[in-house]
């Protein structure tokens with residue numbers, strides 16, 4: 071007997087929300103909606119309402135929802151071999167490692183370690199940095215590298231860190247885009263690694279200057295410090311390059327960490343150690359994982375990478391991302407509530423004049439758009455790489471009205487002309 075889809079009624083949705091709050095640890099706050107299915111860039115909630123998903127599960131759903139290639143790859147693999155332990159290899163795992171090394175343009179002697187999430191990728195990179203046997207590690211102010219203890223030690227935000235101290239030691243923070251400060255911090259020659267996000271995603275989609283990235287590469291090379299690029303959010307074609315740093319001439323990392331888009335929704339991450347020196351830092355027995363790199367995850371990731379290449383989603387990310395940027399800049403020229411747009415490709419932060427981003431997110435949801443407030447003045451968009459310019463236009467066309475609704479006094483209908491300062 072087939073059952074109705076869970077909660078496709080108002081009463082059903084309320085029941086699910088109550089069951090959620092009773093059964094889940096309260097770390098995420100109340101969920102905005104209960105979602106029950108998706109297709110392409112659209113998702114539907116438990117009451118049958120449709121949304122354009124412009125967040126893509128925070129840069130995860132690279133192919134959108136229920137993509138036929140992903141469904142086929144996952145189904146085919148699970149019918150034969152979903153998991154073996156890391157006592158064994160599988161052809162899909164080997165092929166994924168080779169594919170990532172090729173896309174990363176990693177030199178001879180490079181190697182891959184598979185994980186299940188972004189924070190785990192950064193944990194592995196942290197352990198690699200420790201193996202340099204140098205006492206200091208640098209990260210940037212406003213950096214976000216994950217929530218497990220090592221990645222949290224690299225994450226700047228005090229509210230995330232303070233409740234869990236003591237964290238692994240030796241990490242210092244330097245200001246972004248300040249080459250002099252970086253040079254001073256590296257000068258003693260005792261820094262094992264510098265962790266950077268090419269675009270600081272959680273900070274509000276704030277790109278590092280190309281000049282700074284180049285200087286960071288040169289200075290770390292000079293001092294024998296590993297340059298570790300966290301491309302968990304920026305990687306896998308998100309910016310219109312396979313990896314964001316490939317858009318900056320002269321910047322090749324020693325280590326790169328990945329996750330989010332790699333599995334298109336299946337939890338898989340990776341660490342790439344570039345060249346023999348970085349690769350040799352972790353020796354047999356020094357790190358491990360049960361699930362990491364299992365054949366199911368590897369098959370799904372291969373289908374994500376294959377589909378991005380075949381369907382030119384790199385080009386689509388560049389074209390539609392530029393289209394969005396142009397439209398937002400046009401709007402900013404006439405609407406003082408919109409200051410501009412940051413980021414690259416389909417990782418974008420729309421800068422607002424007032425700290426109303428959370429209210430805009432709520433108004434957007436009511437209007438059928440899923441976006442996110444990276445901070446009080448920034449709307450973050452990280453839509454599926456299959457998004458069309460028409461779909462992005464629908465959002466930009468709606469944005470002035472969403473800003474009206476966001477600045478209206480609570481509990482009344484939107485007052486289009488009033489602006490709360």
Ligand SMILES: *Cc1c(COP(=O)(O)O)cnc(C)c1O
Nearest residue numbers: 187188189214215216271302303
């Ligand atoms: C999301 C993110 C992480 C953490 O990834 P999880 O899969 O949530 O552990 C780490 N670094 C960056 C840059 C991220 O955006």
